[in-house]
Amino acid sequence: MTEAETVAALAAQVDDLRGQVAKYQAIVTAWNTRLETEGIGATLVVRAEVKRMRETLDDAIARHRVGGPPAPWWLGLTREQYQARMADLHGWVEGFLRLHYPGYLARLPRCWPNHWEAAWELSTLRAEWERIYADEDNRDLGGALVWHEKFFPGVLDRLGRSIACDEAGCRVARQRPS
Helix, strand or coil, X not given: CCHHHHHHHHHHHHHHHHHHHHHHHHHHHHHHHHHHHHCHHHHHHHHHHHHHHHHHHHHHHHHHHHCCCCCCCCCCCCHXXXXXXXXXXXXXXXXXXXXXXXXXXXXXXXXXXXXXXXXXXXXXXXXXXXXXXXXXXXXXXXXXXXXXXXXXXXXXXXXXXXXXXECCECHHHHHCCC
16 A cells, blocks of 8 residues: 555544544533433432332322221230330320320329220320321321310210229229239
């Protein structure tokens, strides 16, 4: 191959390379324009946030479908389980309810832990309170209104009538053999 032919071949290769570089520059320019106009980075962030929200929503729907926390169950407990559960309920009633609702709780005799109906009623009331208030991002206003209007006063009224203890002390404690 002569020197002129070599130079001509090299010139043809340079022209091909120039065409490829121009093509790649056009692709990069298109991507840059798209990034600037569409905000691909922002789009990725939004997509990740939508995915997270969908997972949160799926969890909430699954919890709602199941019906929230299970209803309390007092039957078949061992002595230790009963004592632990009653201590926990006692802590909630005396440490939370009496603190936040002292006027209402004046109707509930202090001997309530001696009464089975109180264990059932108050633990169920607590489960509903937790269902309504536990998820700070999804507190149920309708449920809260019903809890305060219907459930809480209803429980206190029923317990006030059923416990019916007096100055002589707890009727259940008086009935127990010594």
